[in-house]
Amino acid sequence: MKIFFIIMLLLSAALNSEAYSQQSIKDFYLSNFKEDGTFDWEVRGTDALVYDDYVDIEAMKAHYYLEDDTIDISSDKARLDRKSLDIYLEKNVNIENKDGVRIITDSLSWQKAKNLIETEDWVKATRDTMEITAKGMSADTEMKEADFKQDVEVTIPDQETKIPITATCSGPLEIEYSQGKAVFNENVVVTHTQGQVFSDKSTLYFDPETKTIIKIVSEGNVKILREGSETYAELATYLGKEDKLVLEGRPRLIYYPQEGQDSLGGF
Secondary structure, eight states: OHHHHHHHHHHHHHHHHHHHTOEEEEEEEEEEEOTTSSEEEEEEEEEEEEOSSEEEEEEEEEEEEOSSOEEEEEEEEEEEETTTOOEEEEEEEEEEETTSOEEEEEEEEEETTTTEEEEEEEEEEEETTEEEEEEEEEEETTOSEEEEEEEEEEEEEOTTTOOEEEEEESSOEEEETTTTEEEEEEEEEEEETTEEEEEEEEEEEEOTTTOOEEEEEEEEEEEEEETTEEEEEEEEEEETTTTEEEEESSOEEEEOOOTTSOOOOBO
């Protein structure tokens, strides 16, 4: 009986310790400041449970202040690490900045010290007129450089023709926005006015200022499908301004005539 009483006391103490190790807060607000006294970030939530090492936040909205940008973040749920200030976002994750970059996904890890955001879930990202969907992504917080991991699909309305150019690949897609460069890897299919271009790798060059496509260079097992024909080459370069496709490396055409026409075969 004495042993049972001691066990109950220990259990009660453990439960009380757990109860006191967390604090429930309505209309949660937390902020941090830079050395110059300006805001580093602000976090708000309708409810929060504060633990020793982290804070669980409901209906979170946050602002992250950079020298030349402000990033707005929202999600249904979030867990904030009180020491590192890393944050894990869940459900209806939405990130936007003043340059018009927007990211929508189901979960996202924000690692403050590494200036890194990443997710393994499906993600939709838009920047200027470019729209990207993929499974998995890692990027810097300003989206100047980003890797989209798998099953990538990109749509870019051409500024000259207004006809959208689409590109898909197994992944990854590696983008350097400041350099105006996007590299599509594995099972690449680019569709534009000159047909469908299949390749192992395609590199898209664009003007970061005007948002226009300069060129798309496709290489490795290049095949171009047009109505009634297939063309094979080592390299295919689509020139955006000229709306022209240039083939290199012994191009070979296979022509499929309509009924009643003579076949040229291949050459």
